[in-house]
Amino acid sequence: xxxxxxxxxxxxxxxxxxxxxxxxxxxxxxxxxxxxxxxxxxxxxxxxxxxxxxxxxxxxxxxxxxxxxxxxxxxxxxxxxxxxxxxxxxxxxxxxxxxxxxxxxxxxxxxxxxxxxxxxxxxxxxxxxxxxxxxxxxxxxxxxxxxxxxxxxxxxxxxxxxxxxxxxxxxxxxxxxxxxxxxxxxxxxxxxxxxxxxxxxxxxxxxxxxxxxxxxxxxxxxxxxxxxxxxxxxxxxxxxxxxxxxxxxxxxxxxxxxxxxxxxxxxxxxxxxx
Numbered sequence: 268x269x270x271x272x273x274x275x276x277x278x279x280x281x282x283x284x285x286x287x288x289x290x291x292x293x294x295x296x297x298x299x300x301x302x303x304x305x306x307x308x309x310x311x312x313x314x315x316x317x318x319x320x321x322x323x324x325x326x327x328x329x330x331x332x333x334x335x336x337x338x339x340x341x342x343x344x345x346x347x348x349x350x351x352x353x354x355x356x357x358x359x360x361x362x363x364x365x366x367x368x369x370x371x372x373x374x375x376x377x378x379x380x381x382x383x384x385x386x387x388x389x390x391x392x393x394x395x396x397x398x399x400x401x402x403x404x405x406x407x408x409x410x411x412x413x414x415x416x417x418x419x420x421x422x423x424x425x426x427x428x429x430x431x432x433x434x435x436x437x438x439x440x441x442x443x444x445x446x447x448x449x450x451x452x453x454x455x456x457x458x459x460x461x462x463x464x465x466x467x468x469x470x471x472x473x474x475x476x477x478x479x480x481x482x483x484x485x486x487x488x489x490x491x492x493x494x495x496x497x498x499x500x501x502x503x504x505x506x507x508x509x510x511x512x513x514x515x516x517x518x519x520x521x522x523x524x525x526x527x528x529x530x531x532x533x534x535x536x537x538x539x540x541x
Contacts, residue, residue, distance in 0.1 A: 294496060296359040302454045302493050303352040306461060309489060310348065313467035314341075331398060334390050340383045344460065347376045351457055358450070370442070377435050381428055388424050392417055392539045415527075416476045418535035422522045423462065423479060430518060431459040434511065451493070451507035458490050465489070479522055 324330035350372055357366040395417060399410040434456030441448040462482035466475060474481040497505050525531040 295500070298493055298496050299355040299450055299454060300352070300359050302490075303348070303355045303457075305492065306454075306457055306489065307348050307352060309461060309468075310344075310464035313464035316469065317467040331394055334387075334394065336383060336387050336390050340380070340387050343376060343380045343383055347373070347380060348457070350376065351453065354453075355450075373435070374439070377432055381432050384424065384428055388421060389539050392421075396539075396541065412476075415532065418532050418539075419476065419479075419526055421535050421538070422525055422531065423482060426518045426522055427460050427462075430514065431456055433514065434459065437510065447505065448507050448510075451497075451505060452511070454493060455490060455507060455511045458486055461486055461489050477527075479526055483519055 321330060321333075325332050350369065354366055354369060354373075357363070357369070392414070395410060395414055399407060399414065402410055434452055438449050438452035438456055441452065443449075462485060465471065465485045466473065466482060471485070472481065494508060497508075
């Protein structure tokens, strides 16, 4: 049966310019472990300081408590990242059978993450809307700006909610047929929700809330180590990146085109039931 890459006109080739080099073979095994650990580090760098700050705000009464669905989302996404790290480590250490058995969990976690994410978005929006209705006049302008930004962020969240499971489906389709496509697409799929963590790293330059350029750029930078190694190793762009970009670019154009337009704000409010 044809693989995804072959269906799109690509074939897996085995011409490695560094073949036979022990260091190259070692990096081949561990680059995906590095990428999984790198993603976890990015998420922690963003979410840990942000969460500690928000917890303190809840304690001081300047912020509403976190809804249970947010805790569920954090547990599911954290579990998926740890699963990816475990899976890549198992393949790097030759535990292929354990890798395949544990991989079944991703088929459960991924749909759960998407479902919970689509519940979380309106939950947080309505929590902010409720705060606006009860806030003192001097705080209402700030909350209103937060609502407008939240409506724009819905564009990125919808994109992630569609592309994250789509890329995982491609990765799972290639499982057992094209190992190269499978493992790269697992990493590339996981890169899609990374802006949620990266955007919270306060010392990084950002184009938000004016433009969604920085989330796109940081996502590309996050996958750059794997891409550069592939390019150095094989002297070609692996089909996984072509597939990833070919699907991603139209969604990125749509997000940028709709960002902060009156039509989108009205649509987002209608979607939120406002």
